[in-house]
Amino acid sequence: MNRVELRNISKSFGGIPALKNVTLKVLPGEIHALVGENGAGKSTLMKILSGAYTKDAGQIFFDDSEVQIRNTHDSRKLGIGIIYQEFSLVPELSVAENVFLNRLGLTGFWMKLGRMKKRAEELINSIGFCIDPSLRAGDLSIAQQQIVEIAKALSEQVRVLILDEPSAVLGPQEIQKLFDTLQKLKKEDVAIIYISHHLSEIFQIADRITVLKDGTSSMSLPVSETDRDSVIRLMLGRSLDTMYPLRDSNIGEEVLKAVDISHGEKVKGVSLAVKKGEILGIAGLVGSGRSETARVIFAADKSEKGRIFLSGKEIQLSSPRKAVKMGIGMVPEDRKQHGVILSLTVKENISLTDLKGISDHFGFIKAKKESNNTTELIRKLRIKTENENQETGKLSGGNQQKVVLAKWLNRNCRVIIIDEPTRGVDVGAKVEIYDLINELSRKGVAIIVISSETSELIGICDRIIVMRKGQIQGELTKKEFSEEDILRLSIGANEHTARNFKR
Amino acid sequence: MNSKMRLKRYWQFVIKYNTVFIFLIMLVVSALVSDVFFTSSNLFNLIRQVTPVGIISMGMLLVILTGGIDLSVGSVVAMAGVLCALFTKTLPLPIAIIASLACGLLVGSLSGYLVSVHKMAPFIATLALMSIVRGLGFIFSKGAPILVNENASALSDFGSGSFLGFPNPAFVLLIVFAITAVLLKYNVFGRIVIAIGSNEEAVRLSGIKVSAYKFSVYAIAGGLSAVAGIITTARTAVGSPVMGVGMELDVIATVVIGGASLSGGKGSAVDTLLGVLILGMIGNIMNLLNIPAYSQQVIKGLIIIFAVLLQRFQVDKN
Helix, strand or coil: CCCEEEEEEEEEECCEEEEEEEEEEECCCCEEEEECCCCCCHHHHHHHHHCCCCCCEEEEEECCEEECCCCHHHHHHHCEEEECCCCCCCCCCEHHHHHCHHHCCCCCCCCCHHHHHHHHHHHHHHCCCCCCCCCEHHHCCHHHHHHHHHHHHHCCCCCEEEEECCCCCCCHHHHHHHHHHHHHHHHCCCEEEEECCCHHHHHHHCCEEEEEECCCEEEEEEHHHCCHHHHHHHHHCCCCCCCCCCCCCCCCCEEEEEEEEEECCCEEEEEEEEECCCEEEEEECCCCCHHHHHHHHCCCCCCCEEEEEECCEEECCCCHHHHHHCCEEEECCCHHHHHCCCCCEHHHHHHHHHCHHHECCCCEECHHHHHHHHHHHHHHCCCCCCCCCCEHHHCCHHHHHHHHHHHHHCCCCCEEEEECCCCCCCHHHHHHHHHHHHHHHHCCCEEEEECCCHHHHHHHCCEEEEEECCEEEEEEEHHHCCHHHHHHHHHCCCHHHHHHHCC | CHHHHHHHHHHHHHHHCHHHHHHHHHHHHHHHHCCCCCCHHHHHHHHHHHHHHHHHHHHHHHHHHCCCCCCCHHHHHHHHHHHHHHHHHHCCHHHHHHHHHHHHHHHHHHHHHHHHCCCCCHHHHHHHHHHHHHHHHHHHHCCCCEECCHHHHHHHHHHHCEECCEEHHHHHHHHHHHHHHHHHHHEHHHHHHHHHHHCHHHHHCCCCCHHHHHHHHHHHHHHHHHHHHHHHHHHHCEECCCCCCCHHHHHHHHHHHCCCCCCCCCCCHHHHHHHHHHHHHHHHHHHHCCCCHHHHHHHHHHHHHHHHHHHHHHHHHC
16 A cells, blocks of 8 residues: 555646656655656655645545645645755744644644643654754754754654755754654654655665656666665766766965854864865864854854964955955855845856956946856856856756856855855766866865765865864864764764864 | 647736736726826826826835835925925025935935944834934924025926926936936846845855945935925925825835835836836826725725736746
């Protein structure tokens, strides 16, 4: 018996088919992985199941009887819970209110805040975390928000749970706890659909795997009967020889040095330096202060103390504008919130960092120059877009990320900080982004890469520093790279090493 | 299937250019229900009536594009009008005009300062200024209308005169409109204003001084409100502290009818101008039909709802 069967589902947007005759069957008590490149139709398919979109054609069966899912209310009544890739928390409300958001009115006219808080806390504890339920959701870190999302989905009796890229913002420890929760749900006969780009996770946890490609072919097989390479081949339609570029670093003099910078509880006296042509990685768990360190260097957040030197000269960075002027660029962690402007065109996004370069003294835009500039970057970065006037929101995650990179290629930056270069990016685009970072460093740009994916850092960096609780916990040179050591430093397991690096 | 698709495409076309269609529908309806509508004297009147709102709407459009709002515009109209009339008594006309214009700019700059530097919510900052400036208008005029001085007759000559069959002030509107349209489409300024309304933080992280741009849109809106105030005073030869009461709502309505999003990032000068004409026509035709003023307000509100509903279709399609 299938818990859920989506049969021959089709859906198109404005005449462009996103799904064509896709079938997916999920058993109760099974963790079913759904994989595919960005734009393959995974999220669309799940949104149809959750009622966020309506299907154009096809049937949906629940426990083998056909059901109609016209809206999210229908799917909730069936016991379908979904955790979206984009968060749906209300930033102004408390954690507890968010968890019970869809039932605020149902407990009677008055909200029983105390009970709600207690219940929310229990839920969050039951999945292995600890978040104060009276905190404002907007004040939580992205990882914590994700955890609240999970608690929200589990606050109701779910029979099907859909997770869309749940691990993208979580650190290794948090992912492990998530997996424990999923195993528990599995024993309770919940059918779990798990979308992820991280194949290693899928092989760790999933029972069966369905590969979507271009919204058309779908192929399901037990995880035990396949391996990583064949899944990648199915996803891409070709095999992937090497993920990471060959690195022949040509490291020059020091370009950027930060000494003892601090910002609240998140950054506590961090010192680091990066050289010309070097790729420096910053590893650490979510919340270890990696991104905050980057934001302080870029002056997106004000530094409380500490000094920053550029080519040996001390500089005062008071705003991102100053940083950009000095030749520092930053690709932010949260692409959709901070990286690109989804409603603007690819061209407008790319030009945003160099409007002076494409306009005259009175600010009038030289249309031809701008077009040439951007089409060249689009070609160089192989951004898949109809043309430079395409709306950026219509591109896939990987291509949006390339647009953010293009913004900084547009200027001749001396330092580029890249926070999560490949989050939510499919395998094909990942490789292209790695190549691009490599090429930039070869041209002499000093690069700082922050990533939750340790293998990625090991693959592209020359040197890695590991952060924990706002401080640098250790530094590894290329020869010393190992996932175990980085993880150990991140969680502070090795007291000996930790002590060596404490100031 | 094929004809259905074609129908769908027509419908999408209508929705995309909804402001144009509403405008055309209004024209046709107006012509049908009143045979006076298409007379030159009525059209002349219509254009003269919409000019002040039209001029301010361009400033309001800029403010709304950044995701803000300016409620003080109506009060600035009154204050600038009063000041201009007062100044004509002691100062040469050009200086009187420039000085009252500067006062409008100053009010706008103050809003801009509160919003961009102190991160005050635009609604609150401009609500406060709306009250302050209205009060100032009364204080300066001691509560009575101020007559424009006789030796400043050039002002009223301009205000009530016409050129090539159009009222003179309409040319001011035309210039303001043209500059706004060009700025939004071809200039870095417009590009950044739209970008700020779409995603302020992304703009800031691209190394752009967001506060400077937010400041300037309010300053511009204040300046243009003063222009509208001076023009109204020029037309009537009186600066009155009760001018422009409730005008901010009309101005916001025209921008919204023109399809701009109050959350920012979406809107165009052409559509806003059409919005101005649509709102003006609604008032005009109802006057011609002798619909009582109270019913006019109800009908005006309903038409605004209808116009914005039509735009909702567009959003939902996406």
